[in-house]
Structures are given as C-alpha cells and as structure tokens.
Amino acid sequence: MQKSVFKKTIEIIIFIIFIFFLFAPLLSLGIWSVALRWYWPHTFPQEIGFDYWFQALGITKSLTLGAVNVVPAFWLSLGIAIVVVIITMAIAIPAGYALAKLRIPTFLKGLILILFLMPRAFPQQPVFLNLMLMFNKIGLTGTVLGVIFVHLVVGLVYAVWITASTFRSIPPELEEAARSVGASRLKAFFKVTLPLSAPGLIASAVFVFLTSMDEFTGTFFVGLPFVTTLPMTLYSASGSNIQFASVIAILLLIPSILFMVLIQKFLKAEHIGGMGG
C-alpha cells in the first residue's frame, strides 16, 4: 500500500514536470502568437487576434518590423527536407546494410563510422565555417544545393547509425534461408530484409526529415542571405517581433508533431537500442 502511494506520487510529479517542460512553452507560444497587445503586469494579453498569423501566412500585408511572409520559407524547408531524406536514405540504406551485414574488416568499419561521425564530433560552428569557406570556392554558398549538402552531412550521421542497427537486429539466417530456397542476394534483400527493417528505416527517414526542417547553424553559414529556410525566418523574426517568431515556431512544430506520431506507430525500441553496437 505504502509503496503504491509512493509510486503514484512520483508518477504525478513526473507528469507535472513533463507538462511543465513540454506544454508550458507550447502554451506560451500559442498565447504569444495571438497576442496583439500584452503589457506588464497583465497575466493575459489585453487584445487577442490572428493578425500576425494572417501576416505571416501572407494573407494580409504587413509593415511591422521583422515581418516576413513565411509561406515560401515553409515550402522551401519542406522541399529541401524531402530531397535530403531521399538522398540520405539512398546512401544510408546500402551503407547501413554493409556495416551491419557484410564482413568488413573491423578497422575499416571503425573508419566508416568515424567518417560519418566526424562532423558531429566537433563543435558545429567551426565545421560549418570551414564548409562555408570551401563552398565559397566552388560557388555553393547561398545556393539551395549548398544547403542540401549541409543538411546531408548532418542527416547522414543519424541515418547510417539507425539503418545499420536496424539491419543488425534482423537475424542473418532469415536472408540465408531465402537464398537457400533460391533467392538471389538482391531478391533476398528486397523480399525479406527490407520489409522487416521498414519500421527502422522509416524512423531513420523521419529523424533525417526533422533534423533538416530544424537545421540552423549550417544553413546560417552556407545559405544566408539567399536561402531562407523556416528556421532562418524564425531567427530574423525573434530579434524584433515575438508574435511573429511564435507563429513560425508553431509552424515548425507541426511537422515534428505529425512525425512523432508516425514514429510512435512504427518505431520499435530495439531499433534505437541497437544503435551503439
């Protein structure tokens, strides 16, 4: 009895903390995005309206400082994210498969993993600054292509790790059994390994999509001022117009939340669990 009361209390405390950290900022964002006038010491805005939403979405024109039409930025971010996901998965699936299933000498395996981890192992700014200097020489700064490259560098880390661990979690006998009944290596992969690893691969794609949607530092160095993704507009708005920034932040949250729901559906714990190995 005593124990269950104790347990309940802990659960409630954790729940409150969870609510506080997750929903309080969301609520605050929601209120700010509709606050037309909100001066101290009022607890709630004195005037509420969707004016800033309309302005941000380009429905009404705005002359406010820091106001931008975020719709093109949203489409740009979405487009870049989709391209990044496609290219990343096209690289990560064979790379992850090779790391997980093929007999690669250990030192080579380590080398490949380090190669993919390198960009994340150092502080981000110097890495991207360097990348910017390199891209400057070949004319990639300020182009969508350059930004896609940056996002690939970031996304591949997650993708290769998750796909490798996904493939590793599938017993090799399943593919061998397919080959023993007459399937070629390719057929065994497409008919057995791929369908079984779909949840992990989807999860990996979702992670890549979200990192691309959210990516800031790299885009800041390589993309600005010509490529303004959604996080870039948030940055420029946040300095001068909290309402605008709140609207953009909520827009940024929408795909994240949608995909979190998707992950919940598909991702099994073991796919993340095997990541270290």
Add this chain to the structure above:
Amino acid sequence: MAILKVNNLNKNFGKVKAVQEVSFEATEGKVLSLLGPSGCGKTTTLRCIAGFENPDQGEIYLDDKKITYIPPEQRGIGMVFQNYALWPHMTVYGNLAFGLQIRKVPKPEISKRIKRVLSIVQLEGFEDRFPRQMSGGQQQRIAMARALVFEPGIMLLDEPLSNLDAQLREEMRFEFIELQKKLGITAVYVTHDQAEALVISHKILILDQGKKIQLGTPKEIYANPKNKFVAGFIAVTSFIDGSVDSFTEEKKKVMVKTNDGLIIQGFNSNLSVGQKVSVAMRMNVIKFIQDENKMQKNKVNIFKGKIIQSSYLGNIIDYKIKVGNWEVRTNSDAKYDFKVGEEVTFYLSPHDIIITSEK
C-alpha cells in the same frame, strides 16, 4: 552412390582453423550426422556445403557437379536452421511458396505442393498462420517443410531440434526419421547431441577442433570409439588411463597396465605394445561382487575400491568409486546399498569395457 562429396575441406577465420582437411561422402537416401562439441567445425562445414561460406581449400561435389564456389541459391540445397528462420512477415503459405515462386511454378501447382508438404509434416490447414502464431514444434516443422517443398537434392539441418524442450525433441527425432524414410531424402544433420545422432543417423562423422576424428555407423562408433575423445563424447563417463602391457591369445586380448599397478584386460587388436591407451567405461559396466568366493574361477579384472559418492535416483543408485588413483562412476541396481567410505569389490567384464587409444 555418393550424392554429396566433400573433399579436403579447409576453412579459416583469421587465425582460427575452423575446418581442417575434412573429407566425407553422404550416401543417397541416408542421413549423415556431423557430431562434435561446439566449435568443432560442424556448422562451418555445413555452411560451406550450403554456400554461405567459401572454403579456403577443398572441393564440394553434389551429384558429381562441383559446387564449391557457386552461390547458395544455385545449389538446390534445402536448409533447416537452428532458430527455424521462418520469415515473420509472411504466412506459412508465403514461407512455403517463396522458393516455388522464384522457380516460376504455376500458382495452382504451388497450392497443391504446399498442401502435400503440409500433410507430410502433419500441419494441414496451417496456410494462413503467421510464424508467431505457432508453437516451437510447429515452427520447426514448417521450417522442415520449407526446405522440402522445392524438392531439393539434399537437405541440410543445423541443430534443428536444439531449441525444443527435451520431450518434444525426442518425439521430433522419430518424426524426422519417419519423414526421411518416407521421402528417401539425403540429409546432412549437424548436432552436438550424441543421443540424437545415434538415433537418427545412418552414419556419424565425429569432428573435433575442425578435424575429422571418426566416421562410422552409430553402432561402430558406440562400440569402437577411435580414441578417448570419441568415447567421452559417446556416453562414456569413466576413464582409467594406462599403456598396453602385452597381448594374449594371438593378440585377441590386451593387457593394460596403469601407473599405479592396476592390470585391466580387454579387447582391441589394433593397438601396439607400449601405446598409451584409455580404459573407457559406461555407466552400466561395473558389476559388484558381494560374495568373493563365487568368482574364484575368474580372477581377472576384479578390483577393490572405495565408495566416495552415492546419489540415490530411485530405481538406481549412482556411485562414484575410487580405484587406485582413479575415480569411476556407475549406475547400480538399488539393491546394492553401499555407504560412502565402504570398501567394495567389483568386476569389469573384458567384453563390456572399451580399450581405446588415448589420442
């Protein structure tokens, strides 16, 4: 007629010599077991035959066709895996149909063949089940059916029963024998369970540390293990080591002398004087003598020992006896009720003990 021929097979993993110069033939319609402790190279040998490993040296022939390096899907060999390896995202029908679809067998024929193979493994009507909806034994049978349904020339089984519980395992042994007889399929069967190998095989190949130790019928291997290792693997529980002292009656009987002065008589004409040998005893060979006068005319192989351990097992008692420097174990009838520390006299029939080379 040999259907599968393995010739001088060698396979190394880095510095580990997994298989060394292993040669054998599997006869058509018979079961050949590869028996040995874990790490003896039996599974590697099987995987070389299946095509999942490329041997470093040696050849493998199937029906006189050299298959050493051709990919597994072109060998036409059925394989049953230890963990069944059924595809969890496919139904029983999907699992069984896969190999047939690849072979472009027409659909009605596929259904017919699946029906037939399911009736062979006694799982009629299981087409729509998923592997997770079946028990271990049922999954095992489906794995067997999957390896049979495309009518392979030969079937490989990698410890197929070791994931089942003891009782089911014994039942499945007999089912496998029935099935194999009915279909007359050639099988290579990997196991570490000597009882299983004795029951199901026509021939047993014993491997140790990647090397072939002995090849023979179950009876040959049980009665005449080639050396101490084989004996120890086939249900021998006690050893007394010594060397060949002399032969009697034109090499019929061999006298073994131990370093603590025991002289034991047995049969084995393939030894030479001075050779290091081991006297191998199974659980039932020691005969206790309670009235010493009765055995007067037969004075050989009578020993005195001391009971050092006794475990009561109901109808039998498991004794450990100290003889000289040796400890031997025996199962005795519960009517002999010795206490620990008690002196006993026992007789070893020269016909019951095995004199075998130490190496």
